[in-house]
Amino acid sequence: MRDMADMDSTQFCEDITTGPKGGQAWWIKARDGVRLRVALWPHKKAKGTVLLFPGRTEYIEKYGGTARDLAKCGYATLVIDWRGQGLADRLTDNPMAGHVQNFTDYQMDVAAMLEAAEQLDLPKPYHLLAHSMGGCIALRSLHEGLPVQTATFSAPMFRIGMAAYMRPFAWAMSWGSRLVGLGAKIA
DSSP: OOOOTTOEEEOOOGGGOOSOTTOEEEEEEOTTSOEEEEEEEOOTTOSOEEEEEOOTTOOGGGGHHHHHHHHHTTOEEEEEEOTTSTTSOOSSSOTTOOOOSOGGGHHHHHHHHHHHHHHTTOOSSEEEEEETHHHHHHHHHHHTTOOOSEEEEESOOSSOOOOGGGHHHHHHHHHHHHHTTOTTOOO
16 A cells, blocks of 8 residues: 555444455545545455445445455455545535535546545556446546446436426426525525
8 A cells, every 4th residue: 555644544334334354444535625435345366446436325334245245256345435425525514415516526536536546556457336326427437537447337327317298397497496596405
């Protein structure tokens, strides 16, 4: 492992995870100062590292079983708590709100995660496993050159499903909400 001066060790709830022993977690910062949490389940003879992008309302420890299965296949696993999710910083005063100002802000989280992977000197090649909202974040990351050898998507959120006849109503409600001063209200 390289110098981890920018990474502070933090809470990792190993007792609630089914992951391999030896998992660790660190605080990292995105470029805009938002504090995020990453966790690593290492593998002594890893043939690569899986970057795991969780879905909305999910947290690192939920993926212990996945990390265990990946370890059996010879991979280390690095997981992130996105901004507004898990133990990462919230962007509102409401600790239950998983709000993000712009969905593209998650790309700063991806960059911070990659920096952490480099600081931890994790074995390459990197592989991507993305679930739900993490799939949407991952797709944009791939378009922007995410350095992974493979990418796997599980129930990816590539769009918000809505019947075509409902879209005009949704747009009208969104537009109307802004007119009456509710545009910044978190749903």
